[in-house]
Amino acid sequence: MEQPSGRPVTAATPGPSRDPWWDNARFVSATLIVTLHTMGSIMAQHHVLHSLHLSTWALRVPAFVILAGVFSSAGPLGSRQLRAVLQSIVVPALLFSVLFSLEAYWLGAEFTLHIAQLPWTLWFLMALFFWRLMLPLVVQLRYPLVITTCAALAVGYIDDFGMMFAASRTIVYLPLFYLGWKIxxxxxxxxxxxxxxxPVAVGGLLVAGVVGWLWHRDISGAWLSMSEAYRPEDPMAMRWAWLIRLAILASAAFLVLCFLRVVPRGRLPLISTLGAGGFTIYLLHPLFIMPAREYGLIKRVDEPLEQLGLVLCAVALSMVLGSKPVRTLFKPLIQPPVTRLFSPTPVTQRPVTVPTAVPANPVPQEVVRAS
Structure with missing residues (x-):
């Protein structure tokens, strides 16, 4: 990718300022995720909400997966990299798992501490942890995209790969994560x-909208979640079920590319600033939606104007959670100060030196110095 100056840009390019393009995309994706979870309990009852859910599916989780890959490194996991993974992924996942459990208990549910199967959106953090571990290995393959796609299709035939440790989604979304890294x-x-x-990108998004409007009742939510194995009752039976998953992955990759092409590359007022808190929006929003669900506030929504109001409330919630004051307030949870858990200096392994054979006719040092 290139900026207007023509200088190549990558996610790893150091610089004093953020690239607003990624922040714009991050805010839109995070807001769509918040909207889905806000209307999730009633969307099946309303044609407009359900079609919106299907039309924007690829712009939510698949887009977040690809964006995560954009900002990931395929370098070896040294001491500093492992510390960063623990601090930014593992510890926040555990902290928010406890928070979700406490809130559910406060709302009347039995207290359950989730470790192997994280609640709500936290499966993404667990998958991100494994993606980061696997990426240095995946990039060493000769055909990474083909091999990871084949693995994503084959895992649907293994019943043991389900929601535990986000195993199914980790493997299924790995091709998109690798695609993001390539971008x-x-x-x-x-x-x-x-x-x-x-125009191709705009046309692709319009087609997604038409498909969502016309056939949203015919496309199974299980196909899109990809959190479990194939089902015998699927239209193409077990033998050809992988074709459905392949079509979904291919369409998701294409639509995310269309989405990124349409998103403005320049800085947008408010949107770019809020997009910098996309990860904060993603982690925090269930804490605010859960009480609204349990107290029956969302179930009361019925009329079209009420549905529109619900969507606008979701957008407003996303904007509040992405604001700088909220990011500052919750930074100890998003980026917990756990440096005391680590040793004062990173533990590094001394390189192993293997003696090499002396060449039969060594080059004279005078020649080396002269060159």
Whole structure:
């Protein structure tokens, strides 16, 4: 990808300021996720909400997966990298799991501490942890995208790969995570900069909207969640069930590329600033939606104007959670200060030196110095 100056840009490119393009995309995806979870308990009852759910599916979790890959490194996991993974992924996942359990208990449920199967959106953190561990290995493969896609299709035939430890989604979304990493390395540059790709991207998003409006009742939510094995009752039976998953993954990748092509690359008032807190929005919003669900506030929504009001409330919640004061307030949970858990200095392994054979006719040092 290139900025207007023509200088190649990658996710790892250091710089004094953030790239507003990614922040814009992050805010839209996070807001769509908040909207889905806000209307989730009633969307099946309303045509408009259910079609909106299907039309924007690829712009939510698949987009978040690809964006996570954009900002990931495929370098070896040294001491500092492992510390960063623990501090930014593992510890927040455990902290928010406890928070969700406490809130559920406060709302009347039995207290259950989730470790192997994290609640709500926290499966993404568990999957992100495994993606980060696997990425240095995946990039060593000769055909990474083909192999990870085959693994994503094959895992649907293994019953043991389910929601425990986010196993199924970790494998299924791995091709999209790798695709995001490739984008971060500068791949598909012509797609993001060429004039011809813009009308194609707009057309792709419009087709998704039409499909969502016309056939949202015919597309199973289990196909989209991809959290469990294939089902014998699927239309194409077990033998050809992988074709459905392949079509979903391919359409998700294409629609996210369309989405990123349409998203403005320049800084947008308010949106770019709020997008910097996309991860905060993602982690915090269930804590605010759960009480509204349990107290029956969402179930009361019925009329079209009420549905529109519900969507606007979800957008407002996303904007509040992405604001700088909220990010500052919850930073100890998002980026917990756990440095005392680590040793004062990173433990590094001394490189192993293997003696090499002396060449039969060594080059004279005078020649080396002269060169």
């Amino acid at each position: 971060g390395q500068g791949s598909l540059r012509s797609w993001f900069t060429s004039r011809w790709s813009l």
